[in-house]
Amino acid sequence: MVLLGIETSCDDTATALVADGRDVLASVSTNQDAFHAKYGGIVPEIASRRHVALLSAAVEDALGRANLALPQINGVAVTRGPGLIGSLVVGVASAKALAFALGKPLYGVNHLHGHIFAPFLDRSDPPPYPFLALLVSGGHSQLVAVESATGMRIIGRTHDDAAGEAFDKTARLLGLPYPGGPELDRLAQRGNPRAHAFPRHRPAADSLDLSFSGLKTSVRYFLESPAGRDAKHEDVAASFQAAVVDVLMARLHAAYKRGNYRAVILSGGVAANSALQTAFRTWSDRNDVTVFIPPPQYCTDNAAMVAAAAYHQRDVARVDPLTLSADPNLPFEFASLA
Numbered sequence: 001m002v003l004l005g006i007e008t009s010c011d012d013t014a015t016a017l018v019a020d021g022r023d024v025l026a027s028v029s030t031n032q033d034a035f036h037a038k039y040g041g042i043v044p045e046i047a048s049r050r051h052v053a054l055l056s057a058a059v060e061d062a063l064g065r066a067n068l069a070l071p072q073i074n075g076v077a078v079t080r081g082p083g084l085i086g087s088l089v090v091g092v093a094s095a096k097a098l099a100f101a102l103g104k105p106l107y108g109v110n111h112l113h114g115h116i117f118a119p120f121l122d123r124s125d126p127p128p129y130p131f132l133a134l135l136v137s138g139g140h141s142q143l144v145a146v147e148s149a150t151g152m153r154i155i156g157r158t159h160d161d162a163a164g165e166a167f168d169k170t171a172r173l174l175g176l177p178y179p180g181g182p183e184l185d186r187l188a189q190r191g192n193p194r195a196h197a198f199p200r201h202r203p204a205a206d207s208l209d210l211s212f213s214g215l216k217t218s219v220r221y222f223l224e225s226p227a228g229r230d231a232k233h234e235d236v237a238a239s240f241q242a243a244v245v246d247v248l249m250a251r252l253h254a255a256y257k258r259g260n261y262r263a264v265i266l267s268g269g270v271a272a273n274s275a276l277q278t279a280f281r282t283w284s285d286r287n288d289v290t291v292f293i294p295p296p297q298y299c300t301d302n303a304a305m306v307a308a309a310a311y312h313q314r315d316v317a318r319v320d321p322l323t324l325s326a327d328p329n330l331p332f333e334f335a336s337l338a
């Protein structure tokens with residue numbers, strides 16, 4: 001069963017062809033960074049216009065790479081939310097038109113469920129249920145208990161900034177170019193993570209929730225202080241990154257101890273962070289936990305994960321090509337997807 005995946009929830013115009021929710025026949029992602037960089041962040045209007053300009057060619061590109069023609073696909077999977085409304089609408093409208101014209105089934109996917117299926121791509125041993133997911137991206141940071149393909153529950157979430165947002169905002173304070181997360185990661189590799197003791201916030205003692213805005217603010221105050229003005233930026237980057245990783249790993253460990261999980265997965269753009277990956281692997285060795293981290297191209301936004309989610313959720317994700325609508329605030333719980 002080959003599904004065409006379409007993902008346009010934010011600023012990546014992505015298409016993919018995936019067989020049986022696992023084998024990636026093609027995955028194409030056109031990055032719009034050059035168009036947003038001079039504004040220091042994503043401009044929603046520019047993002048939707050770029051999707052309009054790029055999407056048809058991205059579909060053709062994926063088909064060409066997979067050596068398939070449109071009539072050979074078995075259905076279309078599209079991200080219907082959450083995300084930027086103008087961006088989502090472009091993908092949803094295209095997917096509806098394609099599915100309707102081809103007479104093939106259409107599947108509506110929650111972007112965050114997509115991230116959870118990223119570790120299923122291109123591997124013969126997918127994560128066994130039930131597993132725990134740490135989903136850390138530019139828009140979301142949450143811990144999810146995954147009982148089955150459609151039985152997922154958020155057990156911890158950020159009260160303010162997402163982890164990726166904290167990386168991007170702190171990178172900006174350090175004068176790094178947009179998008180800042182990967183830049184800060186690179187800079188931190190040359191710094192001392194113990195140079196500065198930034199706070200490790202915890203919203204409530206027994207909670208699995210996260211908070212990053214206080215950390216970002218304390219980096220800002222530090223940089224404005226006399227000591228901060230002389231501090232090496234690579235040390236500040238490494239110390240900030242260490243605080244984020246500590247907070248994420250502490251919450252992940254607590255969540256793991258509370259459940260009965262057979263595996264733990266890391267997903268979302270921040271899963272590509274080198275310090276987080278190292279800490280995660282060390283933790284898994286120490287606690288004898290089976291872990292999964294998707295390769296970098298499936299950690300960040302992509303359409304292969306959307307096609308995979310649609311395949312695994314196909315019994316309930318099927319939607320009517322005439323009535324599907326984008327939902328920028330699509331709730332996480334599966335029941336409300338129908």
Ligand code: KG4
Pocket residue numbers: 010136137138139140163164165167168179180181182185268269270271272273274299300301
């Ligand atoms: O999953 P994603 O591509 O898009 C969202 O759904 O948000 O995540 C993008 C986020 C950005 O905030 C980016 O700075 C961050 O992931 N990111 C990283 C790294 N690579 C991407 N943050 C820290 N270290 C990285 N290596």
Ligand code: ZN
Pocket residue numbers: 111115137138268269300301
């Ligand atoms: Zn994402």
